[in-house]
Amino acid sequence: MKIAINVLQALILIMGAPLVRGIIGRLKAWIQRRQGASIWRPYADLAKLLRKEDLVPPSASWVFRCAPIVLLGATIAVAAFVPVVQSSALLASRGDFFLLVYLLALGRFFLSLGAFDGGSAFGGMGASREALVSTLAEAPFLLGLVAVAILAAHADIAGMVTWTLQQNFFNISAVHILAFTSLAMVVLAETGRMPVDNPTTHLELTMIHEGMALEYSGPSLALIEWASAVKLHAMLALLIALFGPWGMASSVSVGAIGVALLLYCAKVALLMVLLAVIESGMAKLRMYLVPDFLGVASAVSALAVIFTMLVKR
Amino acid sequence: MPLAPVELGFVFLLAVLGFLVPLLLIASQAKRARSLAIALIIGGNLIGCFVAALCFWRESILLVNFSRFTPFPFALGIDRLSALFLLLICTVAVPVAIFAVAYFDRHYDARRCNWMWAFFSLFLLSMIVVVTASTGFAFLVGWELMTLLSAGLILMEGDSAERRHNVFIYLVMMHAGAAAVVASFFLFLPYSHSLDFGAIRAVSAGVPAGIRTLIFLLAFVGFGTKAGIIPFHLWLPRAHPIAPSPVSALMSGVMLKTAVYGFVRFAFDFLAGGPSWFGYVVLLAGAASGLLGVLYAIAEHDLKRLLAYHSVENIGIIYLGLGTSLLFLTNHAPLWASLALIAALLHTFNHALFKSLLFLGAGAISDATHTIDLEELGGLQRRMPITGTTFLIACCSIVGLPLFNGFISEWLTFRSFLAGSVLTNTKAQIVLPLMVGVLALIGGLAAACFVKVFGVAFLGRSRSAEAEHAVEAPVSMRAGMAMLAAACLLIGILPGLLLHPLTSLGQVLIPGSGVPEETLIIARVIPWIAVIILGVVVITVLPKRTQRMVPTWGCGLSQLTSRMQYTSTVFSKPIRFVFSAVYRPDRKIERLPTDQPYFPVSILYRSVRTTSYEKALYRPFVDLIVSAAHQLRRLQTGNIQVYLLYIFLTLVALLAFLRFQK
Numbered sequence: 008m009k010i011a012i013n014v015l016q017a018l019i020l021i022m023g024a025p026l027v028r029g030i031i032g033r034l035k036a037w038i039q040r041r042q043g044a045s046i047w048r049p050y051a052d053l054a055k056l057l058r059k060e061d062l063v064p065p066s067a068s069w070v071f072r073c074a075p076i077v078l079l080g081a082t083i084a085v086a087a088f089v090p091v092v093q094s095s096a097l098l099a100s101r102g103d104f105f106l107l108v109y110l111l112a113l114g115r116f117f118l119s120l121g122a123f124d125g126g127s128a129f130g131g132m133g134a135s136r137e138a139l140v141s142t143l144a145e146a147p148f149l150l151g152l153v154a155v156a157i158l159a160a161h162a163d164i165a166g167m168v169t170w171t172l173q174q175n176f177f178n179i180s181a182v183h184i185l186a187f188t189s190l191a192m193v194v195l196a197e198t199g200r201m202p203v204d205n206p207t208t209h210l211e212l213t214m215i216h217e218g219m220a221l222e223y224s225g226p227s228l229a230l231i232e233w234a235s236a237v238k239l240h241a242m243l244a245l246l247i248a249l250f251g252p253w254g255m256a257s258s259v260s261v262g263a264i265g266v267a268l269l270l271y272c273a274k275v276a277l278l279m280v281l282l283a284v285i286e287s288g289m290a291k292l293r294m295y296l297v298p299d300f301l302g303v304a305s306a307v308s309a310l311a312v313i314f315t316m317l318v319k320r
Numbered sequence: 321m322p323l324a325p326v327e328l329g330f331v332f333l334l335a336v337l338g339f340l341v342p343l344l345l346i347a348s349q350a351k352r353a354r355s356l357a358i359a360l361i362i363g364g365n366l367i368g369c370f371v372a373a374l375c376f377w378r379e380s381i382l383l384v385n386f387s388r389f390t391p392f393p394f395a396l397g398i399d400r401l402s403a404l405f406l407l408l409i410c411t412v413a414v415p416v417a418i419f420a421v422a423y424f425d426r427h428y429d430a431r432r433c434n435w436m437w438a439f440f441s442l443f444l445l446s447m448i449v450v451v452t453a454s455t456g457f458a459f460l461v462g463w464e465l466m467t468l469l470s471a472g473l474i475l476m477e478g479d480s481a482e483r484r485h486n487v488f489i490y491l492v493m494m495h496a497g498a499a500a501v502v503a504s505f506f507l508f509l510p511y512s513h514s515l516d517f518g519a520i521r522a523v524s525a526g527v528p529a530g531i532r533t534l535i536f537l538l539a540f541v542g543f544g545t546k547a548g549i550i551p552f553h554l555w556l557p558r559a560h561p562i563a564p565s566p567v568s569a570l571m572s573g574v575m576l577k578t579a580v581y582g583f584v585r586f587a588f589d590f591l592a593g594g595p596s597w598f599g600y601v602v603l604l605a606g607a608a609s610g611l612l613g614v615l616y617a618i619a620e621h622d623l624k625r626l627l628a629y630h631s632v633e634n635i636g637i638i639y640l641g642l643g644t645s646l647l648f649l650t651n652h653a654p655l656w657a658s659l660a661l662i663a664a665l666l667h668t669f670n671h672a673l674f675k676s677l678l679f680l681g682a683g684a685i686s687d688a689t690h691t692i693d694l695e696e697l698g699g700l701q702r703r704m705p706i707t708g709t710t711f712l713i714a715c716c717s718i719v720g721l722p723l724f725n726g727f728i729s730e731w732l733t734f735r736s737f738l739a740g741s742v743l744t745n746t747k748a749q750i751v752l753p754l755m756v757g758v759l760a761l762i763g764g765l766a767a768a769c770f771v772k773v774f775g776v777a778f779l780g781r782s783r784s785a786e787a788e789h790a791v792e793a794p795v796s797m798r799a800g801m802a803m804l805a806a807a808c809l810l811i812g813i814l815p816g817l818l819l820h821p822l823t824s825l826g827q828v829l830i831p832g833s834g835v836p837e838e839t840l841i842i843a844r845v846i847p848w849i850a851v852i853i854l855g856v857v858v859i860t861v862l863p864k865r866t867q868r869m870v871p872t873w874g875c876g877l878s879q880l881t882s883r884m885q886y887t888s889t890v891f892s893k894p895i896r897f898v899f900s901a902v903y904r905p906d907r908k909i910e911r912l913p914t915d916q917p918y919f920p921v922s923i924l925y926r927s928v929r930t931t932s933y934e935k936a937l938y939r940p941f942v943d944l945i946v947s948a949a950h951q952l953r954r955l956q957t958g959n960i961q962v963y964l965l966y967i968f969l970t971l972v973a974l975l976a977f978l979r980f981q982k
Contacts, residue, residue, distance in 0.1 A: 060866040066781045068701035070712070080856035081722075084849050101845040105734045106722060109763075110849070113721040116767055120712075123775030123886070124701075127872045131775070131886020138771055139894040142764035146757040149734075153756050157741040222872060226865055298898045305757065312753050316746065 008259050013097045019268075020086040020244060024236035025049035027243070027279065034283035049236065056229035064222055066126035074121025075223065075230035081114035082234040082241070089244045090168050092267040093256045099165035104152040107164070107245075108145065111197065114234065115141055118219055125222030133218025140203060140215065140297055144196045147304035151190040154182050154311035155249055158318070164245075168252050176253060180318040185311035187250045192304040194246060196297070198239045201286040203297055213291060240275075247274045327382060329371045330398070330452075333410075334384075336364035337445035342438040349430055354437065361441055362417050368410035368448070376403040376821055383454065393516060394461070397454030400825045401589065405451035405581045408669055411807070412573050412676050413444050419680050419800025420566035422793070426687060427564065436476060436564070443469040443570065450578045456505040456515025459582075463501065466575060467494040473567045474559060483562055490559040493552070497545030504538035504586065507531055517589075524590045532591060536598055539586040540605075546579035547635045549609040551937055556632060557616075561624035561692075565683020568624060572631045573676030580638055580668050587642070588661065588829045593649035596748070603643030603751070607758050610636030614765040615902050618772070618895055621888040623682045623692040626773065627675070630718065633762060634671045638664045640759060641733045644740070647748050649830065656739045658826035658833035663732030665822055670725040670811065674717035677804035681711035684797050685777065688790040694773065694888040699782035703790045706798045708778045710805035715770040717808045720763050723850055725811035728819075728842060733759060735838045765895070772891045781882040813850050816843035 029046035036043025045051075063071065087097040088107045119137055122130035156162050158180070159170035196203040199216035208214050214221075220231050248255075254270035256263035292300060341357045375382050375398040383397040398406060420440065424433045446469055449462030471487050505515055511527050512519040527535070541552070548556035560568050587598070613632030620626035641664025648657035684707045685700065686692045701708035717724040720731075737759070740752020782788040792798070811818055819839045827833055874880040896903055906928045911920035955966075 060868055062870045063867050064872040065869055066699060066702075066779075066872065068705075068708070068779065070701060070779060076857050076860045077853070079860065080853035083856055084852045087852060098845060098848060101841060101848070103735075103841075105731050106845065106849070108760075109720065109722050109727060109731070112719075112763070112767055113716075113723070116716065116719060116721055116771060119771040120775055120779060123771070124779040125872050126699075126780040126882075126885060127874070127880060128884050128886055131780075131891060134771055134775060135886060135891045135894060138768035138891070139898065142761070142768050142895065143898070145764035146760040149760040150754070150757045153738060153753050156738060157753060160742075162735065162738055226860075230860060294894070295897065309754060309757060312757075313750055315741065315753075316749055 009093075009095070010097075012093055012256075012259065012264065013095065016089075016091040016093070016096055017083075017087050019091055020089060020241050021083060021237055024240040025053060025233065027240045027275065028236045030276075031279050031283055031286075034280060035287050038283055038287040049232075053229050053233055056224075056232070057226050059225035061227050062224040064125050064127075067124045070117075071121050071124035071222075072227065074117040074124075075227045075234070077117040078114040079230045079234040079237075081110045081117075082237045085110045086237055086241045088164055089241050090165065090248045090252070090255065091244055091271055092264055093259075094168040094172060094252065095165040099168070100163050102164075103162040104156065104164060104167075105149065105162075108148055108152075111238065112141070112145070114238075118231065122219035122222070127222060129214075129218045129221045133215055133221070136215045136294065137219060139294075140196050140301070143298055143301040143305070144193050147189045147301060147308040148193045148197065150305070150308035150312050151186045151193065152249075154186040154308065154315055157312070157315040158182055164248070168248050168255070171249065172252050172255060172257075176251075180314075182311050182314045182318055183250060185307050185314060187246070189304045189308035189311060190246060190249070192300065192307075194242045195285070196301060196304075198242055199235065200239075200282065202289045202292045203300065205291050208291075243275055243278050244271075246278065247271065326371055326374050326378075327384065329367045330382065330396075331384060333364045333368045333371065333448070334396075334445065336360050337441045337448070341441040345434040345438040345441075349434065351430070354430075354434060357437055357441070358417065358421055361437070361444070362414055365410040365413040365417065365444070369407060369414070372398070372403045372407035372410060376400055376407070376825075381454075387455075390457070392457040393455045393514065394458045395454045395516075396449065396452040396458060397517070398452050400828050401581070401584065402452045404665065404669070404822075404825060405577065406448060408577060408672050409444065409447050409451065409574050412570070412672050412804075415800040415803040416566050416569050416573075416676055416680065417800075418803070419569075419683070419797050422796040423564070423566055423683055423687065426794075432476065436473070439469055439473050439476065440567070440570075443473060443567075447570075447574055447578055451581050454517045456508075456517075456520075460498075460502060460505070463498060463578075463582075466578065467491065467498065470559075470563070470567070470571055470575060474563045477562065477564050486555075486558040486562055490555045493545055493555040497542045497552070500538045500542030500545070501582065504535045504542060507535045507538070508590075517585075520590055524592070532594060536587065536591060536594055539583060540601065543579040543583040543586070544605065547576050547583070547639075548579075548632050549605045549635055549639060550612050550632060551608075551934070553609065553613070553632045554934060554938065557625050557628040560628040560631070560679075561622065565624075565679055565686065568627075569676035569679035569683070572628065572679055573672045576631060576635060577668050577672055580635070580642075580664075583642065584661075584665070584829075587646060588649075593646055593657075596647060596650040596745070599643050599645075599647030599650060599748075600751070601643070602639055602646055603755065606636045606639030606641075606643050607755065608636070609633065609639060610762040611758065611765075612902065614762055614769060615895075615899055618765060618769040618892045619903060621694040623685065623694055623773065623777065624679070626694075626769070627678050627682060630678075630766070630769070631671075631675060633766065634667065634675065634718070637730065637733065637759065637762065638667050638671070640664075640755065641667060641729075641736065644733070644736050644752060644755070645830075647740070647752065648736075648743075651743050651745050651748060653739075653743060654830050654833035655836055656736060656742075658823070658830045659732060659739065659836035659838055660736035661829060662819070662822045662826045662836065662839060663729050663736055665825065666732060666815075666818060667726075667729035669818065670717065670729050670808075673804055673807050673811070674714045674724075674726060677710060677714040677801060677808065678718065680797070680801050680804070681707055681714060684793040684801065685790075687793060687797070689784070689786040691784070691786060694776045696784040697777040697782070697787045698780050698784075698882060698885070699778070699787060700790055701778040703787075704778075704792045707793050707801060710798075710801040711778065712774055713805040713808055715774050717812065719767045719770050721767075722846065723809075723812050723853065725808045725815075727812060728815040728846070730759065730763065731842055732838060768892070768895060772888055776886075776888045776891065780885050781880075783882045783885070783887075813846060814843075815846060819843055 090096045119134035122134045159167040204215040256267040385395040387393040446465035453459035511523045545552040617629035645657045645660035717726040720726040737755045908926045910924040
């Protein structure tokens with residue numbers, strides 16, 4: 008039964024991901040007083056792309072064709088780590104957050120290589136910028152998680168979530184506030200959102216993620232788009248699981264699971280509104296201001312780790 | 321005395337590498353003799369692998385004593401730590417030798433080839449002597465031979481002034497390091513009265529604290545010089561790139577590890593830890609080497625220099641693990657100390673595999689294209705698929721991506737940092753978890769660097785005619801690389817194979833430790849990740865997909881050229897910009913002719929990474945030595961009467977000394 012719920016959680020993260028994207032797009036359109044596309048549009052896009060043929064540049068090798076597959080595989084493995092409706096997940100009790108972060112790195116490494124294989128300037132440009140952003144994002148990402156792990160005295164995600172569940176929300180420590188701040192900033196950078204990257208742009212001077220995906224088409228592009236949607240959803244779910252897991256089902260019953268699922272939807276909706284407001288209200292940072300942004304995140308996460316010493320119970 | 325099969329195998333390995341192969345190669349120029357010699361090297365090392373594996377599980381220490389034939393006690397013994405490093409040497413030596421079969425044949429005439437193989441064999445022997453020595457004398461003989469033979473191998477490749485200068489720097493620094501190692505051995509002598517490892521181990525607890533500190537610092541500097549930790553790394557990016565590729569593979573993959581072996585032997589086996597600042601020194605050296613090494617690497621576009629700097633980085637990661645282990649040892653947490661030590665030793669093993677594979681790949685590239693400048697390569701993956709694929713596996717391993725071996729050791733290092741939070745010592749409690757950020761930054765930079773290396777060299781369009789017409793490496797070279805790549809993947813997916821023996825080694829080196837839980841966790845979870853990713857691959861590859869070849873979009877231009885791609889230099893520009901404080905580039909722009917600044921005919925741009933801190937560190941030292949030498953030259957007048965006076969004065973001084981001693 009527990010395993011069935013774990014599989015269900017992974018499926019929610021993987022299959023619900025395009026919907027999250029659609030809703031964020033719709034919210035942004037609403038804030039910007041535009042009509043906006045249907046929230047189901049990302050599914051239609053994926054279906055359309057999957058039916059098309061793959062266009063492959065003449066310079067491409069097998070790395071070009073494999074990159075989207077490895078990216079999706081690694082991202083799906085990440086989704087298997089993140090608890091949604093109960094405090095465990097498929098791999099949450101076995102694997103820890105170091106593994107999670109490095110699985111994201113695995114996908115990114117291959118996508119960057121695929122970008123190079125197209126043989127155009129834009130692929131290299133996107134890969135180079137992604138290298139900068141992800142290099143600087145990795146330290147605050149891990150340090151923020153380390154701070155929470157030290158408080159919870161567990162390195163596996165299930166243990167961290169279980170510990171947080173036992174705490175009183177109003178008794179939350181400064182460490183959590185600092186760690187949440189740094190992780191939220193890192194999630195914006197990792198998932199290619201404003202103010203680090205603009206997911207809707209195709210301007211060669213500004214794009215990062217889109218630059219890497221530029222030479223891809225058809226099913227390969229569908230895999231990349233899906234993977235980045237899953238990544239976004241999993242990151243949001245990770246934030247919820249670490250910093251606001253209250254309401255997760257503690258027993259395996261249909262009622263508890265249903266309530267937990269509803270609460271999860273409400274929490275994701277809140278984060279989506281926040282994301283839409285940030286994205287509509289902020290301009291994209293200049294490329295060389297991104298290191299400052301991530302520098303702040305690093306400093307905050309280092310503070311979070313140092314503060315664990317003071318609040319240790 | 322009847323010899324057991326294990327002893328027989330070990331003596332056979334020594335005899336093959338030390339006598340049979342060199343004699344055979346010097347005696348006969350025939351091709352058949354060479355083939356036999358190569359077969360003996362490979363066979364000997366395969367036997368060496370078995371010997372190491374068997375010795376690892378034996379309770380007693382295998383001992384081969386040659387003291388009867390040597391002026392000082394010379395004995396070789398294999399305990400668990402030695403067995404691990406013997407395994408490392410023999411495992412790497414086999415594929416490298418297989419690779420070298422075709423490589424040496426294609427690059428040298430028959431005579432030079434014979435000399436190469438003879439030196440290659442002796443070089444392997446010297447490293448085996450170092451890691452199996454059980455007396456200080458044997459260790460130092462192997463240590464010195466290792467330096468000289470590798471210098472010989474570098475000089476055999478060519479003889480230009482620049483090469484000789486680099487080898488000179490290599491030899492000088494190695495001997496400075498060796499002097500420190502000799503001194504740290506001799507400091508034990510007043511207490512142990514012999515350089516036998518057993519005797520040293522027995523008395524080390526009784527050595528006064530001041531002497532222990534001195535021994536530790538000398539060992540740290542001596543072995544650190546060989547290992548190439550910053551700031552003693554100066555020789556490494558000079559010596560490694562100019563050696564023939566199989567030799568670079570051995571130097572970077574194996575020779576550096578003998579220094580790690582020596583340091584572990586001293587710090588853990590002899591001294592068994594010390595005050596906590598030992599740990600901080602090692603940790604700091606590791607962090608500095610890791611960060612600066614990878615930052616220097618990313619700015620390079622000469623492939624072999626880049627890889628040499630990555631050796632500095634990886635030695636830094638190994639030292640991070642060793643430093644953490646020493647800290648835990650001081651704070652009475654043997655279980656965590658053993659976890660960190662296991663992480664460091666596993667990374668040592670992993671680095672040996674993937675770094676030698678990377679250097680072999682660089683050799684295959686230079687063999688096919690006659691250049692290792694990244695800016696001249698490109699598009700090699702389609703022309704050299706096996707070389708490219710094995711190189712990609714090595715790249716993923718060195719970056720530490722899951723499913724590849726580098727990840728396992730980095731993950732264990734991360735977990736040992738995290739474990740620092742449970743210590744009661746406040747300083748360690750903060751410093752160790754913060755090290756997670758340092759290692760994460762190192763990992764991120766390494767990932768950026770190897771995206772650059774593989775992307776620029778193997779993907780996209782060819783940037784030169786040589787790269788355009790590259791052909792795949794010959795069978796023996798491919799076989800060597802494939803073996804190492806398979807080993808990287810095997811350890812990456814089934815880490816339990818090595819972790820299980822390593823935990824028992826940890827229990828030997830750190831008394832009172834058990835089996836760290838982390839080693840079991842990672843061995844359980846990684847296969848699941850592999851299953852998930854493999855499942856996704858199968859599901860997405862199975863459906864028939866139609867493909868069509870279309871030219872890359874060129875913004876309306878009809879023809880894209882290779883010069884329109886991102887180059888290695890521009891790829892690393894953002895990172896070099898952010899970390900410009902480290903590089904301090906020295907830029908010069910010259911417009912010609914100089915009297916017409918606004919209408920130049922040609923513009924020269926030069927950007928050199930200054931090495932100001934290296935100058936500040938080494939220059940005063942070198943100046944001091946040179947001026948001292950100048951002063952000393954006054955003694956050498958060339959006048960025979962003065963020399964007779966010296967002899968007379970020495971005699972008088974000695975007699976006076978004897979008189980007063982009584």
